[in-house]
Amino acid sequence: MNAPLEMAFTGTDGREVDLAKLRGKVVLVDFWATWCMPCIMELPEVLQAYEKFHDKGFEIVGVSLDEDKERLAQFVKQKKMPWPQYFDGKRWQNKLAVKYGVDATPSGYLIDRDGKIITKITRAAQLEAAITKALEK
Numbered sequence: 718m719n720a721p722l723e724m725a726f727t728g729t730d731g732r733e734v735d736l737a738k739l740r741g742k743v744v745l746v747d748f749w750a751t752w753c754m755p756c757i758m759e760l761p762e763v764l765q766a767y768e769k770f771h772d773k774g775f776e777i778v779g780v781s782l783d784e785d786k787e788r789l790a791q792f793v794k795q796k797k798m799p800w801p802q803y804f805d806g807k808r809w810q811n812k813l814a815v816k817y818g819v820d821a822t823p824s825g826y827l828i829d830r831d832g833k834i835i836t837k838i839t840r841a842a843q844l845e846a847a848i849t850k851a852l853e854k
Contacts, residue, residue: 721736721737721740721828721831721832721833722736722746722817722826722828722832722833722834723736723737724736724746724778724803724813725737726803726813728801728802728803729781729786729789729790729793729801729802729803729804730801730802732801734778734801734803736778736828736832737832739776739778739828739832740830740831740832741774741830742774742775742776742830743770743774743775743776743827743828743829743830743848743851743852744775744776744777744778744827744828745763745766745775745776745777745778745825745826745827745828745838745844745848746778746780746817746825746826746828747763747777747778747779747780747823747825747838748780748782748811748813748814748817748819748822748823748824748825749779749780749781749782749822749823749825750781750782750783750808750822751781751783751788751789751792752783753782753822753823755822755823756822756823759823759840759841760796760798760841762841762842762844762845763777763841763844764796764797764798766841766844766845766848767799767800769845770848770849770852773852774830774852775848775852776800777800778800778801778803779793779798779800779801779802779803780802780803780811780813780814780819781802781803781804781811782807782808782809782811782814782822783804783806783808784806784807784808785806786804786806789802789804821839823839823840823841824837824838824839825837825838825839826838827844827847827848827851829851829854830851830854835847835851
């Protein structure tokens with residue numbers, strides 16, 4: 718089987734994020750940006766999935782490909798996105814996007830309770846079914 722996905726950083730809100738500490742939960746690592754229209758259009762579905770499954774052991778970790786940290790912070794606050802965000806201001810040269818081969822937004826990886834990638838998520842419509850299946854294991 719594939720090795721656990723490793724990612725640790727301090728979020729834009731000061732929260733420490735370490736996927737290793739989220740073992741036992743199903744996690745969506747969401748690569749997105751405030752300038753990405755499909756990301757914004759799909760955000761309501763992502764928020765809905767978070768609300769529906771968070772109490773059952775689902776978390777989201779955002780990886781923003783934005784260049785403007787203040788714009789990102791305002792957007793996250795306005796849209797009431799409760800999950801932490803990684804930001805380095807490098808857009809497509811974002812350290813984590815480069816490391817994990819992300820070349821389109823929105824996209825993400827759904828991580829199982831053991832920290833391993835289950836599937837790549839490219840559309841929010843896939844999300845609910847994939848989370849439901851992962852939480853059943």
